[in-house]
Amino acid sequence: MLLQLILILFGFALLIGGANMLVAGSSQIAARIGLPDRVIGLTVVAVGTAMPELVVSVVSAVDGHADMAFGNVAGSCMANLLLILGMSAIITPLGLSRRTQRFEIPLSVAAVGLLMLFSNMGESLNAVEGAVLLACFVAFIAHAVITGLREGDSGREDLDPEQQLDPHELEDEDADADEPRGPLVSLALILVGIAFLKIGADYVVNNSVDLATGLGISERIIGITVIALGTCLPELVTSVVAAFRGNTDIAVGNVVGSNITNVLMVMGVPALFSPIAYDASYNFDFALLAIFSIVLVGFAFVGTKHTMTRREGVAFVFLYVVYIVLSMMM
Secondary structure, three states, rough: HHHHHHHHHHHHHHHHHHHHHHHHHHHHHHHHHOOOOHHHHHHHHHHHHHHHHHHHHHHHHHHHOHHHHHHHHHHHHHHHHHHHHHHHHOOOEEOOOOHHHHHHHHHHHHHHHHHHHHHOOOOOEEEHHHHHHHHHHHHHHHHHHHHHHHHOOOOOOOOOOOOOOOHHOOOOOOOOOOOOOOOHHHHHHHHHHHHHHHHHHHHHHHHHHHHHHHOOOHHHHHHHHHHHHHOHHHHHHHHHHHHHOOOHHHHHHHHHHHHHHHHHHHHHHHHHHHEEEEOHHHHHHHHHHHHHHHHHHHHOOOOOEEEHHHHHHHHHHHHHHHHHHHHHHO
């Protein structure tokens, strides 16, 4: 018991260090090649921080633990949207770009709908359906990169003027954060950061699962709670660090991109290896995920100048707590 707790704490330390490296390296690359921070969050950061979910889902599917695979994705997406985005908004109000409202969030809802359609068509998610999900994911990444390069330097031109960050708001950022780095250094930061995130998530998840299993908790609950929270810790730390640094584009893009990645890639890849049996009870989780995503878009039009406020962030965190309590009662 004591050893497991120590390893979990060690995993947290790796997650925090890895998230700092990932955000720093991604921001440098964004500035160097002209790719907006929002797009970096949607692609490099989102895919990198989704690796723990991918590994867990592949292993779960191959080992015949379908409940853990679906629970991992459902729980991680809900934690990303409600807990992580809510905590980030509490730290600093999050500007929602028009593109995020009109394209990326609706796409995340459509991805959830497609996963639900495929899963309910039969008793499992098969290889063909997994390939379709992956094809959609590749198209999303390609579109995000191409569009981002066309947008130009900052990628913030589609925000309202009120949303623009005051440079003085970033004075608390580390002194060396704005110093230019060579491309190899930035790439090294990203790669080492992703490695730390993956190793740290393994320590947290594996030891948390051992503790939870000893208490006789079902695979579904383990997937939605322990596994989901463990594997989404990289997204949590990355978005929180980005919010503290004032990089709201990365904070929002990381959450939205991670959810799209979780649904399309994290469920698509394991389906190629083995059909993943689907329990209809997950329709409740995915339906809630779609509803709360639509609510997020609604925040942009309720007198907040296309911004998710601290009050709305508190509401999202509260809804996440309610969701976990209801899930454990089901």
